[in-house]
Amino acid sequence: MTNTPFQKAPHVGLFATCLVDLFRPNVGFAAIKLLEDAGCTVSVPQSQTCCGQPAYNSGDRRDAGKIAKSVIETFEAFDYVVVPSGSCGGTIRKHYPALLHDDPAWAPRAAALSAKTHELISFLTDVLGVAAVSAAFDGTVTYHDSCSGLRELGIAAQPRALLATVDGLRLSEMADADVCCGFGGTFCVKYPDLSNAIVEKKTEAIVAAGAETLLAGDLGCLMNMAGKLQRQGKAIKARHVAEVLAGMGDAPAIGESE
């Protein structure tokens, strides 16, 4: 299934993201499987924590900058840095250079890390040239485009293209798949009522799509939508798109017991 253009297996540093690390390790294992299947050597540095986006988006540039520097130190030796999240991937790719641009020692290092950092699914398709996965999933899914991945990194066609190669999987698009789910990081706890109004519209669209499973590429959005669906008593299950693409879509869904 791979047609990697590399002479030697690219060495990928997997940045799992704090939410995957803490809440859903299965996404990390799915990422490893997809990357290894595509011919990569994968390392998971033990000293990784968070990309610093909560500090950055809360206006705390100083702490965000310090966190960015430790991420750069941890990951700059790899050929690529791959992130199973458009949001955290976007932070490293789009915002680290902006954050450190006036620091002569760190600006070039931020730019270099930015250039080799990719969101997982788009890395598979756009960098490695993966056109198909060997996975099966019996059911109808609907796919939500998470905002940062979509608008900062241009991720929309890639996950759909790979999902189309999963045996047994049917994709039923929801209306306004590209509209925000209302998560917004700290937004959802700073403005819970507003966030709720937005996610209610989203779950309405999800339910109307008639799928049994909701997929997306960002765990934050997924936890928000899954949590709302469960509070509403809906039976729709939520999973990270990587889990299904890796053939690991049979683990308990997000917020489900074993």
Added chain:
Amino acid sequence: MEITAPAFKENAKKALADPHLQRALEHVEAGFIHKRAKVVAALPEFEALRDAARDIKNHTLDHLDLYLEAYEKAATDAGGQVHWAETAEDARSIILDICRKAGARTITKGKSMVSEEININDFLAENGVTPVETDLGEYIIQLRGEPPSHIIAPAVHLTKDQVEADFRRVHTHLDAARDLSQSTALLAEARAVLRDKFLAADVGMTGANFLVAETGTSVIVTNEGNGDLTQTLPRVHIVIASIEKIVPTLEDVSTLLRVLARSATGQDMTVYNTFSTGPRRPGDPDGPEEYHVVILDNGRTAMLGNEFHDMLRCIRCGACMNHCPVYHAIGGHAYGTPYVGPMGAVLGPALFGLEKAANLPNASTFCGRCESVCPMRIPLPKLLRHWREKEFERGLSPATQRWGLGLWAFFARHPALYRAATRLGIAALGRLGRKKGRFRSLPLAGGWTKHRDLPAPAGRTFIDQIRDRKR
């Protein structure tokens, strides 16, 4: 209008609970978004036009002093009078002075957001000059004593039934049994009522979408033609506009008009594009005897060259709010400033102070849809983030938030401590949540669990599991 931005959260709560508003807001999503998408898809060079439009404004802002002076000279040469207003108060007194000299009792008004910014209506009324809004939406909200809830569709927060009730309440001279069930009947009634006001007005005041440096021309775009009647019938025409409305040439205006109409209402071109240069000349069939232009700064020169510079490119199309999930949820009034939606959340703190408007840049998910449709390519989320940075620097953000984030940032920079702390926390949460797989409530997570369940963590972190596998 009264600035209620400090009460944003309460405003938003009321808005979410208002059934009329929620019904009216469905039109924003359904109407504006699809219409824009359709005309944009029909114009292959639209993205190139956006670039050109952005470049025109960038160039103008880089040489704003030059173009403002050129504009003043051209407008004066055409017989107009240019007045400079550093503050809202200056603008108000200049306008009142012109009205007094003209002996004005009523003034008709075309739609102008700058006039809302300087709160001219209340001021004129207090000083014995009655302002009459002639844009249909503005007329409706003036009857209701409300500020606009959208920069181009001021009454978008209302349903037709509400407007009908207002007309019956105010237009008591008309037959109580008349049929107002159709929108066209409402429009015809407003038109008939306003006709007399146009003829009776001593002064007409409009805003300006553009001020053209090359010719000294002011340009307005409307779909109702009310702007034309406002500025041609009375003896005196006052244009109120802010400094960033300047563009160098008529050629530039034609480029900007093409992106403006498409981004705003999904039209190829707005119905009336009216160009005014000076007062009536000998031989002109109509036009005012006096033509005044009041150019307002009100804090904008302070934005030139700072991190909010890009905001001065804004051409007030409203596309950002039309595509904003927060605006869709609560409408414009909740913002509590004249400018609303993402552009208002950037301008609000600049015009009215960060202390008052700090909620506005925070109430965004940073989804980026505003930036993706902004015809002037203003990086709105980035500018909102800059306000959050200022808020953080000045210690204005809530203590609990600062403390929580500071703690998180500390752990994030100390991986061994982070590992130890998260291992314990996740193990405990994992044990607690194992049975159900999620939490309906959890101490310190009320913001989350108020409206949704919280998925329980698996119990062992990914990094710990990897360490055991020695990858």
